[in-house]
Amino acid sequence: MAYKITDECISCGACAEECPVSAISEGDDQYVIDPDTCIECGACASTCPNEAIVED
Template identity: 50%
Template sequence: MATYITADCINCGACEPECPNEAISEGDEIYIIDPELCTECVGFYDHEACQAVCPVECCLPDPNHLEDESALIERAIKLHPDDAELSQRASANNYPSRFRK
């Protein structure tokens, strides 16, 4: 599932630079997350980086975009085709993921 930003967003921008996929951008009133780019940080961190830095805890799992870990790591590999380390970790099934805590 992708993460989304609720209307509680205070537009601080703390989340945007933390996203390894550049899925977060400034919207008209609040920051938004593109679900086609969001991997919930699977392959990069064992947590969702945007949630970790959000001062108002408005980065939440989106129930409208349910995805399992395998779909998210596949997306991460597609988004970062030149990241050899990510590909190696994925091939070895040894990559960071919030699903593995």
């Protein structure tokens, strides 16, 4: 089960820097996670200062 970024995202980019497979990129309004690339390691969720990343 991949992770997703909720509307709580403040677009700080901390999650993208932490992702070991570069599954996170800037979207139109906030960062987004490519579910096909995500390896479900949870590194992004533990890094997010706003707790905006949850399991999908």
